[in-house]
Amino acid sequence: MGGYGDVKLLREDGKRLDGRAIDEMRPVTIEAGVLPAADGSAMVTHGLNVAVAAVYGPMEAHPRKIQRQDRAVIDVRYNMAPFSTGDRI
Structure with missing residues (x-):
């Protein structure tokens, strides 16, 4: 059975497999107003990871009994493509 010992984390030149140096972070970007239909929205990227958030409202809560x-x-x-992660042990 494979474990973490089987995983190669560095190339022979000392860089990570994606070409970054050991102390180099993935690129980060933050952009506001990415969804024109939303009252507020933002997109944050960290390497190949992308998160999009949107705010709509104010509006009535449904069902109304939860409205305060x-x-x-x-x-x-939360959505994630099934192929985006490896098998879990």
């Missing part, structure tokens, strides 16, 4: 004047309801949806 002193709080907000946050609906979070």
